[in-house]
Amino acid sequence: MSFTDRVLAAVGRIPKGRVASYGLIAGMVGSPQAAQAVGQVLHRLDTSSDLPWWRVVNSQGYITVPCLEHPAIMQASLLKTEGVTVTQKNSMFWVDMRRFGVNLHHDQTNT
């Protein structure tokens, strides 16, 4: 299974209503230092994909999506739809990782 496939699988396991950082995903697939590569994978993700790409934000909890196909504002609203509180800070969208981060709280850690 390629790195990409593992990343996609990991993203797919992010529970609804919660978010994960690129770094966390990287760790989940066994490459803690590949956060940027994770972003790379999601960046290439097909628009028609059913993957919950919007549940991924950076380590600070900020939405950093330059992609016009998947605007930050879209990601923000998708998250809100799931019950995630998204705040606007400096014209940027932010999520409190302490409240919605996957690693904290109870987790869904599968295999």
Add this chain to the structure above:
DNA sequence: AAGGTGACTAACA
């Protein structure tokens, strides 16, 4: 095959 890129991070100044 080699070099450049990016939805990242953590460390420094």
Add this chain to the structure above:
DNA sequence: ATGTTAGCCACCT
């Protein structure tokens, strides 16, 4: 505390 710089990793050209 904020702004910049330097590593890191897999994918694309």
